[in-house]
Amino acid sequence: MVVPVAFFAVFFAYPVTAIVGRGLKAGGDWQFGRLGEVLARPDILDVLWFTTWQALASTALTLLIALPGAYVFARFDFPGKQLLRAVVTVPFVLPTVVVGTAFLALLGRGGLLDEAWGVRLDTTVWAILLAHVFFNYAVVVRTVGGLWSQLDPRQEEAARVLGAGRFAAFRRVTLPALAPAVAAAALMVFLFTFTSFGVVQILGGPAYATLEVEVYRQTAQLLDLPTAAVLTLVQFAAVGGILAVHAVTVRRRERALKLVDPARTSRRPRGAGQWTLLGGVLLTALLLILLPLGVLVERSFDGADGTGGYGFGYYRALQSAGSGGSSTFLVPPLEAVGNSLRYALVATLIALVVGGLAAAALTRRAGPLVRGFDALLMLPLGVSAVTVGFGFLITLDEPPLDLRTSWILVPLAQALVGVPFVVRTMLPVLRAVDDRLREAAAVLGASPLRAWREVDLPLVRRAVLVAAGFAFAVSLGEFGATVFIARPDNPTLPVAVARLLGRSGELNYGQAMALSTVLMLVCAASLLLLERIRTDRSGEF
Amino acid sequence: MNTTTKYAATALAAALGVTVLAGCGDDGSAGSGESKGPASKTVTLVSHDSFNVSDKVLKAFTKETGYKVEILKSGDAGAALNQEILTKGSPRGDVFFGVDNTLLSRALDNGLFTAYEAKGLDTVAAETQTDEKRRVTPVDTGDICVNYDKKFFADKKLAPPKTFEDLLKPAYKNLLVTENAASSSPGLGFLLGTIATQGEDGYEAYWKKLKANGVKVVDGWEQAYNEEFSGSAGGKKAKADRPLVVSYASSPPVEVLYADPQPKEAPTGVATGTCFRQTEYAGLLTGAKNEAGGKALLDFMISKTFQEDMPLNMFVNPVVKDATLPELFMKFGEKVDTPPTVAPEKISANREQWIQSWQSLVLK
Numbered sequence: 001m002v003v004p005v006a007f008f009a010v011f012f013a014y015p016v017t018a019i020v021g022r023g024l025k026a027g028g029d030w031q032f033g034r035l036g037e038v039l040a041r042p043d044i045l046d047v048l049w050f051t052t053w054q055a056l057a058s059t060a061l062t063l064l065i066a067l068p069g070a071y072v073f074a075r076f077d078f079p080g081k082q083l084l085r086a087v088v089t090v091p092f093v094l095p096t097v098v099v100g101t102a103f104l105a106l107l108g109r110g111g112l113l114d115e116a117w118g119v120r121l122d123t124t125v126w127a128i129l130l131a132h133v134f135f136n137y138a139v140v141v142r143t144v145g146g147l148w149s150q151l152d153p154r155q156e157e158a159a160r161v162l163g164a165g166r167f168a169a170f171r172r173v174t175l176p177a178l179a180p181a182v183a184a185a186a187l188m189v190f191l192f193t194f195t196s197f198g199v200v201q202i203l204g205g206p207a208y209a210t211l212e213v214e215v216y217r218q219t220a221q222l223l224d225l226p227t228a229a230v231l232t233l234v235q236f237a238a239v240g241g242i243l244a245v246h247a248v249t250v251r252r253r254e255r256a257l258k259l260v261d262p263a264r265t266s267r268r269p270r271g272a273g274q275w276t277l278l279g280g281v282l283l284t285a286l287l288l289i290l291l292p293l294g295v296l297v298e299r300s301f302d303g304a305d306g307t308g309g310y311g312f313g314y315y316r317a318l319q320s321a322g323s324g325g326s327s328t329f330l331v332p333p334l335e336a337v338g339n340s341l342r343y344a345l346v347a348t349l350i351a352l353v354v355g356g357l358a359a360a361a362l363t364r365r366a367g368p369l370v371r372g373f374d375a376l377l378m379l380p381l382g383v384s385a386v387t388v389g390f391g392f393l394i395t396l397d398e399p400p401l402d403l404r405t406s407w408i409l410v411p412l413a414q415a416l417v418g419v420p421f422v423v424r425t426m427l428p429v430l431r432a433v434d435d436r437l438r439e440a441a442a443v444l445g446a447s448p449l450r451a452w453r454e455v456d457l458p459l460v461r462r463a464v465l466v467a468a469g470f471a472f473a474v475s476l477g478e479f480g481a482t483v484f485i486a487r488p489d490n491p492t493l494p495v496a497v498a499r500l501l502g503r504s505g506e507l508n509y510g511q512a513m514a515l516s517t518v519l520m521l522v523c524a525a526s527l528l529l530l531e532r533i534r535t536d537r538s539g540e541f
Numbered sequence: 542m543n544t545t546t547k548y549a550a551t552a553l554a555a556a557l558g559v560t561v562l563a564g565c566g567d568d569g570s571a572g573s574g575e576s577k578g579p580a581s582k583t584v585t586l587v588s589h590d591s592f593n594v595s596d597k598v599l600k601a602f603t604k605e606t607g608y609k610v611e612i613l614k615s616g617d618a619g620a621a622l623n624q625e626i627l628t629k630g631s632p633r634g635d636v637f638f639g640v641d642n643t644l645l646s647r648a649l650d651n652g653l654f655t656a657y658e659a660k661g662l663d664t665v666a667a668e669t670q671t672d673e674k675r676r677v678t679p680v681d682t683g684d685i686c687v688n689y690d691k692k693f694f695a696d697k698k699l700a701p702p703k704t705f706e707d708l709l710k711p712a713y714k715n716l717l718v719t720e721n722a723a724s725s726s727p728g729l730g731f732l733l734g735t736i737a738t739q740g741e742d743g744y745e746a747y748w749k750k751l752k753a754n755g756v757k758v759v760d761g762w763e764q765a766y767n768e769e770f771s772g773s774a775g776g777k778k779a780k781a782d783r784p785l786v787v788s789y790a791s792s793p794p795v796e797v798l799y800a801d802p803q804p805k806e807a808p809t810g811v812a813t814g815t816c817f818r819q820t821e822y823a824g825l826l827t828g829a830k831n832e833a834g835g836k837a838l839l840d841f842m843i844s845k846t847f848q849e850d851m852p853l854n855m856f857v858n859p860v861v862k863d864a865t866l867p868e869l870f871m872k873f874g875e876k877v878d879t880p881p882t883v884a885p886e887k888i889s890a891n892r893e894q895w896i897q898s899w900q901s902l903v904l905k
Contacts, residue, residue, distance in 0.1 A: 022627075104768055104779070206721035206760050206904055220620035221724055222893070223647070299778055313801060386620075393624055397631045405585070405613055405633050483590075484620065488611050499590055501763045504792045505799025506774030509767055
């Protein structure tokens with residue numbers, strides 16, 4: 001408990017408090033009057049209103065599109081299921097710079113909709129909503145589908161034998177069991193879309209801004225710290241509220257349900273209806289997820305053979321430091337892959353230690369204080385990266401903690417985002433370990449170490465691996481905080497992609513697409529690996 | 542308690558496994574972060590993400606002075622400057638490069654820099670030396686101008702626009718894409734260009750007409766140039782349909798440099814009457830740990846070696862009068878003679894208000 005508390009105090013609470021305090025303090029006095037002042041501004045109210053309604057709409061749309069997917073993944077067996085489950089999760093861990101570009105290609109001019117019906121959705125709210133579905137599809141599929149696959153279908157069948165109609169059986173038996181998982185997924189999607197940054201910035205154009213975008217603008221562009229501080233507090237309060245509700249639904253979900261091995265609940269689809277459903281879901285996943293990703297891949301080959309045809313030219317260019325003695329980097333862009341992997345490994349390690357200890361502490365103890373801590377661990381997901389990044393700058397500036405230019409700051413910032421995933425994956429598994437097993441081992445003469453090794457380790461090992469994989473993938477894709485951290489020039493993959501996109505020229509653009517494809521493949525590979533070691537009790541992501 | 546320890550051990554054991562892996566490849570990044578060594582041997586340059594310099598030029602500096610340069614990049618120009626302001630007095634480096642004339646007074650008002658007259662300042666173009674107190678040294682200039690897609694105008698047998706006034710003509714309706722002046726530096730430059738030419742009283746009327754003529758505003762340069770502009774490599778792939786974009790006078794040579802094979806002619810051109818001149822400055826940070834090294838670096842930045850290296854790395858123009866431009870710039874670049882500009886003090890006094898009124902005029 002001490003390690004995670006200290007970690008969060010030093011690398012999260014302290015920097016965030018300091019930067020907010022800097023904004024709200026003038027000449028040593030707190031200026032809470034600012035709160036009312038800022039919140040009365042019509043442009044700020046517009047931002048608040050847009051943030052809320054787009055998050056609600058995005059959540060509803062995501063549930064609508066992803067719930068059938070959750071059902072299909074839970075109940076049906078089909079070839080390529082594992083691969084597809086990994087693929088639909090890729091967007092979730094991809095950096096938004098990459099996704100924004102891909103999505104624009106799909107929904108913008110010359111995109112699929114444009115070619116077919118002349119409809120263009122860029123800079124409309126529809127583009128934002130669809131991109132949010134793209135990002136969060138996996139949250140619903142994994143959270144709801146994970147539980148659904150473990151519900152015993154025989155319960156529903158029993159209800160039907162007793163005379164209930166198909167729908168009534170679903171409504172009375174399955175739905176109540178699923179409801180908390182659906183609520184938890186919906187709340188997570190709401191949290192992610194409420195704090196959406198890159199998607200809104202790229203696809204929404206200058207006309208739309210969420211709170212998070214506005215905090216960025218006020219801090220990084222205008223240096224209006226008071227306004228940024230007020231907005232950070234507002235977002236903080238909202239996120240705190242969402243997390244509190246989430247904590248309640250999660251606890252309800254952990255209520256004993258009769259769970260079975262998912263391998264026994266899924267089978268091949270039977271009959272035209274089920275095949276149609278499966279086909280429909282696969283088509284949706286194809287259109288919504290594979291198509292934008294495919295556009296990236298296509299553009300990474302397009303025009304790269306020197307004559308305008310397809311080729312590997314951009315990938316080859318990634319290995320050199322640039323033509324004509326100049327480059328966007330001092331090192332070949334491909335080295336960013338190595339940097340990213342190293343940072344992500346260290347971040348995973350930190351996230352595992354901090355998150356593992358936190359999960360262990362949360363398993364053993366209860367009470368409002370600990371539950372509060374549970375929610376606190378999730379807060380980094382809802383606090384703007386620019387707040388954290390700028391907070392680092394003004395707090396970690398004295399030895400022994402003058403880390404502002406140290407490489408370790410990058411994995412530390414990434415770990416902040418990874419920890420919630422570790423905790424949420426490990427917690428249900430740890431809570432499920434029956435204490436009586438340990439007692440039995442002790443009675444039979446096992447030393448505490450041996451009891452741990454024989455009882456606990458086998459049960460949690462897989463969860464640790466899954467948690468590690470998630471933390472790793474999330475760290476790889478982390479962009480927001482990393483971009484604000486100055487370090488001797490060794491950019492991570494997402495930062496390198498952003499820098500390449502920030503320059504004109506065909507080779508730069510092509511290399512950005514190629515590097516995005518590389519990032520996508522690395523993410524997909526680590527997620528596919530996870531599919532192989534899935535725990536029998538799936539986590540919440 | 543006991544069990545907690547056990548879980549801790551589990552987590553640690555798992556973590557250690559990862560450490561071993563991480564350890565294998567971590568030498569590079571760990572080394573460069575901690576390689577400060579004796580403070581006097583390293584000089585640290587803080588800049589924005591677009592900063593670039595050739596490796597051999599850095600080596601020349603080390604050979605000349607004995608100082609090794611460490612480069613820290615953080616975010617775009619505005620964000621990088623604001624981070625310096627936040628860390629004022631306890632800076633992360635010795636020299637900051639990348640504050641331009643649109644933000645200069647914000648840096649100076651905050652007392653970010655210590656005055657130092659760099660050696661060789663007399664070789665630097667006089668019009669760029671705006672700070673009499675020598676708190677900053679001009680390093681480069683760049684022109685923000687409307688770029689056009691040559692093929693589009695050739696196909697349509699239409700002459701590309703040349704001036705700000707031309708952009709209002711019906712022939713160019715729905716052709717121009719620009720950036721949000723509130724969040725993008727070329728966007729702000731273009732707005733300032735209209736203020737410089739149309740006057741503080743006339744620019745609002747100009748923008749009303751520009752809006753009526755179908756100008757499109759996107760958030761950043763990346764989208765405007767790579768996704769909306771039909772003349773760029775990215776735009777061609779994206780089937781972009783706007784043949785006019787607010788970019789830089791140096792964008793055409795870049796299109797040539799980063800094409801394979803390199804074309805005989807740049808695919809894009811510059812409307813030379815639509816430019817706004819930006820000057821970028823560097824300065825010695827107040828509280829720098831290695832002041833002597835910082836001063837040497839500033840001297841070096843206006844040396845011919847550094848100045849002649851810049852164009853192909855950052856696509857900007859040297860400020861040193863006798864620096865030779867690379868052939869690529871001479872051949873494919875457009876020389877902009879006397880672009881309008883606005884004095885830094887005036888920008889600083891009015892920036893927020895101009896942006897506000899621009900936003901309510903153009904975005905709403």
